Amino acid sequence: MTEWFGELAARWPEMWPVLWLGTLDTLYMVLWSGLVTVAVGLPLGVLLVATDRDGLTPAPVLRAVLGAVVNVGRSLPFIVLMVAVLSLTRFITGTTLGPTAAVVPLSIGAIPFFARLVETALREVDRGVIEASHAMGARKSVIVVKVLLPEALPGLVASLVMTVVTLVSYSAMAGAIGGGGLGDIAIRYGYQRFDDYYLWATVVFLVLMVQLVQSAGDLLVRRVSHR
Secondary structure: OHHHHHHHHHHHHHHHHHHHHHHHHHHHHHHHHHHHHHHHHHHHHHHHHHOOOOOOOOOHHHHHHHHHHHHHHHHOOHHHHHHHOHHHHHHHHOOOOOHHHHHHHHHHHHHHHHHHHHHHHHHOOOHHHHHHHHHOOOOHHHHHHHHHHHHOHHHHHHHHHHHHHHHHHHHHHHHHHOOOHHHHHHHHHHHOOOOHHHHHHHHHHHHHHHHHHHHHHHHHHHHHHOO
16 A cells, blocks of 8 residues: 555656546536536526416426426436437537537536426425415416515525535546546546556546535525525
């Protein structure tokens, strides 16, 4: 064990630049795919609740279509989804390689996941609060923005944290098809070159990243819960 750590210390100056660039690529992928996921998944989750039978604007047909789309998106394993949308990725970004290209399948894979989490969080809001707002003559859009979303804020934040953690794991899988990031380093340097030092270093970096995200998210959830 002492020899292992000694070898790691000797190789660290060589490994650090590679791992640092991989970390930056992973953060880039998670950041942009997270923004796209929230921008699309949040309204989609609101629509799933609002168009339900007991929602603000019941629309069973639209609700069924949206539910089916979300279910299809959630049912595909991410590694299959990445391959399936290669043509779309090339159309949008002009390439299928690199962190920017990986943002496309990451977003497509995370949007249905986040939308369902948003739906669950919104359903936990006390219907009495919504009915009281409705009785006072508030418009439906106002009820969503001023009542539904603020009341569900702790659950929404927790859902976002869970989604970001999921995106970190998805981004590691994106390395399997040239998406870059820590997953790509683990495959190219660790697996293909049989280099355990790189392999375990990427594992440690990913674990630390997830722990930091989860800890920061838990702190934020506690703060908004006691606002």
